[in-house]
Amino acid sequence: MINTTRLHKLMDDFIPHGGTPDGGMHRLTLSAEDGAARDHLAAWFTEQEMTLTVDRMGNMVGLLDWAGPDAPVVMTGSHLDSQPRGGRFDGAYGVLAACEAVQAVREEMAATGKAPRCNLAIVDWTNEEGARFQPSLLGASVYTGMMTAEDALSRRDGDGITVAEALKDIGYDGRDKNFPYPQAYIELHVECAKVLEANGQHFGAITRHWGAVKYRLAYIGRQAHTGPTPMADRHDALLGAAHLISALGAMPARAAGTLHTSVGRLEVSPNSPNVVPGEAVMFLELRSPDQAVLDWAEAEMLAAADVGAEIARVTHETRFIDRRPVGYFDEGLVALATDCAAELGHGTMRLDTIAAHDGICMIPICPSIVVNVPSVDGVCHHPSEYTAPDDIELGVEILARMLYKLCDEGLDVLQGKA
Amino acid sequence: MINTTRLHKLMDDFIPHGGTPDGGMHRLTLSAEDGAARDHLAAWFTEQEMTLTVDRMGNMVGLLDWAGPDAPVVMTGSHLDSQPRGGRFDGAYGVLAACEAVQAVREEMAATGKAPRCNLAIVDWTNEEGARFQPSLLGASVYTGMMTAEDALSRRDGDGITVAEALKDIGYDGRDKNFPYPQAYIELHVECAKVLEANGQHFGAITRHWGAVKYRLAYIGRQAHTGPTPMADRHDALLGAAHLISALGAMPARAAGTLHTSVGRLEVSPNSPNVVPGEAVMFLELRSPDQAVLDWAEAEMLAAADVGAEIARVTHETRFIDRRPVGYFDEGLVALATDCAAELGHGTMRLDTIAAHDGICMIPICPSIVVNVPSVDGVCHHPSEYTAPDDIELGVEILARMLYKLCDEGLDVLQGKA
Numbered sequence: 001m002i003n004t005t006r007l008h009k010l011m012d013d014f015i016p017h018g019g020t021p022d023g024g025m026h027r028l029t030l031s032a033e034d035g036a037a038r039d040h041l042a043a044w045f046t047e048q049e050m051t052l053t054v055d056r057m058g059n060m061v062g063l064l065d066w067a068g069p070d071a072p073v074v075m076t077g078s079h080l081d082s083q084p085r086g087g088r089f090d091g092a093y094g095v096l097a098a099c100e101a102v103q104a105v106r107e108e109m110a111a112t113g114k115a116p117r118c119n120l121a122i123v124d125w126t127n128e129e130g131a132r133f134q135p136s137l138l139g140a141s142v143y144t145g146m147m148t149a150e151d152a153l154s155r156r157d158g159d160g161i162t163v164a165e166a167l168k169d170i171g172y173d174g175r176d177k178n179f180p181y182p183q184a185y186i187e188l189h190v191e192c193a194k195v196l197e198a199n200g201q202h203f204g205a206i207t208r209h210w211g212a213v214k215y216r217l218a219y220i221g222r223q224a225h226t227g228p229t230p231m232a233d234r235h236d237a238l239l240g241a242a243h244l245i246s247a248l249g250a251m252p253a254r255a256a257g258t259l260h261t262s263v264g265r266l267e268v269s270p271n272s273p274n275v276v277p278g279e280a281v282m283f284l285e286l287r288s289p290d291q292a293v294l295d296w297a298e299a300e301m302l303a304a305a306d307v308g309a310e311i312a313r314v315t316h317e318t319r320f321i322d323r324r325p326v327g328y329f330d331e332g333l334v335a336l337a338t339d340c341a342a343e344l345g346h347g348t349m350r351l352d353t354i355a356a357h358d359g360i361c362m363i364p365i366c367p368s369i370v371v372n373v374p375s376v377d378g379v380c381h382h383p384s385e386y387t388a389p390d391d392i393e394l395g396v397e398i399l400a401r402m403l404y405k406l407c408d409e410g411l412d413v414l415q416g417k418a
Numbered sequence: 419m420i421n422t423t424r425l426h427k428l429m430d431d432f433i434p435h436g437g438t439p440d441g442g443m444h445r446l447t448l449s450a451e452d453g454a455a456r457d458h459l460a461a462w463f464t465e466q467e468m469t470l471t472v473d474r475m476g477n478m479v480g481l482l483d484w485a486g487p488d489a490p491v492v493m494t495g496s497h498l499d500s501q502p503r504g505g506r507f508d509g510a511y512g513v514l515a516a517c518e519a520v521q522a523v524r525e526e527m528a529a530t531g532k533a534p535r536c537n538l539a540i541v542d543w544t545n546e547e548g549a550r551f552q553p554s555l556l557g558a559s560v561y562t563g564m565m566t567a568e569d570a571l572s573r574r575d576g577d578g579i580t581v582a583e584a585l586k587d588i589g590y591d592g593r594d595k596n597f598p599y600p601q602a603y604i605e606l607h608v609e610c611a612k613v614l615e616a617n618g619q620h621f622g623a624i625t626r627h628w629g630a631v632k633y634r635l636a637y638i639g640r641q642a643h644t645g646p647t648p649m650a651d652r653h654d655a656l657l658g659a660a661h662l663i664s665a666l667g668a669m670p671a672r673a674a675g676t677l678h679t680s681v682g683r684l685e686v687s688p689n690s691p692n693v694v695p696g697e698a699v700m701f702l703e704l705r706s707p708d709q710a711v712l713d714w715a716e717a718e719m720l721a722a723a724d725v726g727a728e729i730a731r732v733t734h735e736t737r738f739i740d741r742r743p744v745g746y747f748d749e750g751l752v753a754l755a756t757d758c759a760a761e762l763g764h765g766t767m768r769l770d771t772i773a774a775h776d777g778i779c780m781i782p783i784c785p786s787i788v789v790n791v792p793s794v795d796g797v798c799h800h801p802s803e804y805t806a807p808d809d810i811e812l813g814v815e816i817l818a819r820m821l822y823k824l825c826d827e828g829l830d831v832l833q834g835k836a
Contacts, residue, residue: 083688083690083692083693084690084693085641085688086693129690129692130691130692131688131690131691131692134691136691136692191646192643192645193646193648210645212645214691222800223501223503223504223799223800224797224798224799224800225773225798225799226678226680226703226705227610227628227678227703227705227771227773227774228609228610228611228678228771228772228796228798229610229611229796229798230611230675230678231671231677231678231679233796234680236667236680238663238681238684239663239664239667239681241660242659242660242661242663242664242667242681243660243664245656245657245660246657246660249654249657249660249729249730252649253649257648259649260644260645260647260649262644262652262654262694263656263657263660264644264690264691264693264695265686265690265691266656266684266686266689268683268684270501270502270503270549271502271682271683271684271685272501272502272547272548272549272683272799273548273549273552273632273682273683273701273703274501274547274548274549274554274682274703274799275501275502275504275549275682275799276680276682276799277681277682278800283691285644285645285692287644311664311667312667353645353646354645354646355645355646356645378651379642380642380643380646380647381641381642381643381690381692381694382640382641382642382696
C-alpha cells in the first residue's frame with residue numbers, strides 16, 4: 001500500500017533538524033531544532049490539506065476530517081523530540097510513518113471509491129523524552145488528564161527555562177481548544193530492546209508496559225575546602241549519592257530479571273574540583289513488570305539512601321516522585337495488528353515495553369496500542385540507533401493496513417477481535 | 419601601624435564585585451566580577467602612584483619603586499578570585515591587607531624620615547582557586563616556571579572558553595615583560611582550618627605544606643535507554659565512578675589523619691534522566707603530609723578504579739595528573755613573623771597547610787611564607803566563611819611590621835634569623 005520512496009525521502013528531509021554528523025539526532029524538545037521540525041510537519045499538514053491544531057502544551061495534531069464531524073477519530077503518531085545526542089528513529093519514525101500511512105490510505109480509498117468511516121489524525125506529542133524537562137510523556141500526560149497544564153508548563157529545564165517560556169520561544173504556545181479526541185490510538189515505534197531481533201522476528205505488538213517509580217532525590221551536605229577540612233568534619237553530598245548509586249546498581253541481581261535500576265542524571269553543586277560538594281541531586285529510576293517487585297525495590301532504595309546519608313554525614317530529601325503502574329494495551333488492536341502482519345507473511349510477537357511511550361497515556365482514553373519493528377542490537381538513545389529499511393517499510397505498511405481497515409470497516413472491527 | 423578604618427573600608431569596597439546576599443562571594447577567575455575587582459585594584463595602584471604590570475597570565479603587580487632600581491623587591495598579596503558561591507576572605511583578604519600594609523609602611527617611613535632598602539610589590543595572582551580552570555595556582559605556576567604559558571592559556575572552562583579568551587574578554591591579556599621578580603614573598607591568608615581556633619591562638623606561620631595528587635579520571639561506558647536496556651547489557655559510566663567515589667571516601671580511615679581524599683567535581687554525560695551515562699569524569703584529589711602515604715593512596719585509588727570499571731563493565735582513562743610534593747617555607751620569614759607577632763603580645767603557631775597557596779609556587783624562587791589568622795570554625799569555600807575584625811586587623815598589623823622591618827633593615831634581617 002505504501003510508497004517506500006516517498007517514505008524514505010520524508011524521513012531524510014527531517015534529518016537536518018538536529019541530525020548530528022555521527023548519524024545521531026540532537027533534537028531536544030522545544031529547542032530550535034524541534035521548532036524547525038515542527039514547522040516542517042505543520043507545512044506538510046497544510047500541503048495535505050489537513051487541519052493543524054496546537055494545544056497549550058504544544059501537542060500538534062493534523063486532522064484529516066474526511067468522514068464528517070460525527071465520525072470517530074483514529075489517531076496515530078509519536079514524538080519528534082530526541083534525547084541529547086540520541087538516535088534518528090526513536091519517536092520521529094512514528095510521526096513520519098503516520099504521514100506516509102495516511103497518504104497511502106487516502107490513495108487506496110480513492111482508488112476503491114469507498115467512503116471512509118473514520119477521520120484520521122496525526123499527532124506529535126511534546127516532550128516524550130523527558131530529557132530537557134521532567135517528567136517524560138509531558139504533553140500526552142496533560143492531554144489525558146494525568147497532569148495539570150499549570151504544573152507541566154511551570155517545569156524548568158537545567159537553565160531555569162520553563163516549558164511555557166520554551167513553547168513561546170519557538171511559537172508553539174498553542175491556544176486551540178478543539179484538539180481532537182480519538183476513539184482509537186496507534187503508535188509505531190522502534191523496539192528499543194532486542195527481543196524481536198533475538199527471536200528472528202520483524203514485528204511486535206506491545207501488550208503490557210512495565211511499571212516505573214522515578215525519584216528526584218537530593219543529598220544535602222555542606223560546601224567546604226577539599227584540602228584542609230578534616231575528613232571527620234566533612235559532609236560530602238556526592239559521597240552519599242555514590243553509595244546509593246552503587247546500591248541501586250547491585251539491586252537487579254536480587255530480582256531475577258524483573259528489575260531495572262538507573263541513575264541517568266546527577267547534579268553536583270557547586271561541582272568545583274576544590275570544594276566538597278554541598279548538594280547532589282539524583283534522578284533515579286526503578287522499573288519492573290511486577291508491582292510487588294517495584295514496591296520492594298522502592299523500600300530497598302530508601303533504606304540504601306539512609307545508609308548513604310549516614311556514611312557521608314549528610315541528609316537527603318525527596319523532591320519529586322513519579323509512579324507509573326504496570327498496564328495493558330488493547331487486545332482488539334493487537335488482533336488487528338496481527339491480522340495485518342499476517343497478510344504480509346509476518347508473525348506478531350507479543351512484547352512488553354519497559355520504555356515509556358505516549359501510547360501508555362492513551363490507555364485510559366481509548367483503545368490504544370504501540371507496535372514495534374526491530375532496532376539493531378536493541379540500541380536506543382544513542383547515535384548508532386538504527387532500523388533497517390526493510391523493517392522501516394514493514395512497520396509503515398502494517399500501520400497503513402490497520403488504518404485502512406478501520407477507515408473501511410469502522411471501529412466495530414475492534415470489538416469482534418478483542 | 420595600620421589604619422583599621424581604612425582597611426575595613428577597602429575590604430567593604432570590594433564586596434560588590436561578586437558578593438552574594440548570604441554574605442558569600444561568587445567571583446570566578448576572569449569573570450566579569452573578577453574584571454571589576456581587578457579594575458578597582460588597578461585604579462588603587464594608580465591612586466597610590468604604584469606602577470601596574472600585567473603579564474600574559476593576567477597576574478597583576480603594583481610596584482612601589484621607592485628604593486631605586488637595584489634594591490630588592492619584597493612582594494606581598496594573594497588572589498582576588500573565589501570559589502563559586504565561596505567566601506569573602508579567602509584570597510581577597512591577602513590582597514587588600516597588602517594594600518593597607520604598604521600604605522602603613524609608607525606612612526611610617528615618611529614619619530621617621532628613613533630611606534627604604536626594599537621596593538614593595540602587591541600581587542593579585544590569576545586563578546588561584548582552580549574552580550573555573552584547572553589546575554589551581556595557574557598564574558603563579560606559570561610565573562615561577564612550573565608550567566608553560568602556552569599550556570596554561572589553552573586550558574578550558576566548562577563552557578569550552580580558554581584562559582586566553584577569558585583574559586581577553588576582561589582586558590587582562592597582559593603584555594608586560596618587566597614583571598617584577600621578588601627577593602622575598604609574604605602572603606597573608608585566613609587559615610581554612612581550625613587549628614588556631616582549637617588552640618586559642620590568633621596567628622600562625624605555615625612551615626610545611628602537604629603534598630597533593632590530583633587526577634582527572636574518566637569512566638567511559640555506553641549511552642543506552644535506562645528503561646528497556648537489560649541490566650547485563652549496560653555499561654554505566656556513573657556506576658563505575660560511584661564505586662570509586664565510595665572507595666575514596668573510605669580510604670582516609672586507614673591512614674590515621676594523614677590522608678584527605680575528595681571528588682569535588684563530577685561531569686556526567688549526557689546527564690539525561692532516561693539515558694544510561696556514557697561518560698563520567700571525576701576530579702579527584704589525594705592529600706597528605708607524608709609522601710609514602712600519598713604513594714600508597716594513589717596505588718589504592720588506581721586499584722579501586724579498576725574494580726569500579728569491572729563492576730560497571732566500563733573502561734577508565736586518566737586525562738590529567740597534577741602532583742605537588744610536600745614542601746617547606748622559609749625559616750627566616752617564620753622568625754620575622756614570630757618577632758612581629760611577639761611585639762603585639764601574640765604567639766606564632768607553626769602550622770601545616772593542606773590547601774594550596776600561591777606562596778607554595780614561590781618557594782623555589784625566593785624566601786616565601788604564608789601566614790594565617792583564624793577563620794571561624796575553620797570554614798573556607800562557603801558563604802559563611804568569616805574572620806573576626808580583631809583577627810583581620812592583627813594579621814594586617816603583623817604583615818605591615820614585617821614589611822617595615824624588611825624596608826628598614828633590608829633582607830639581611832632574614833639571614834640572621836633563619
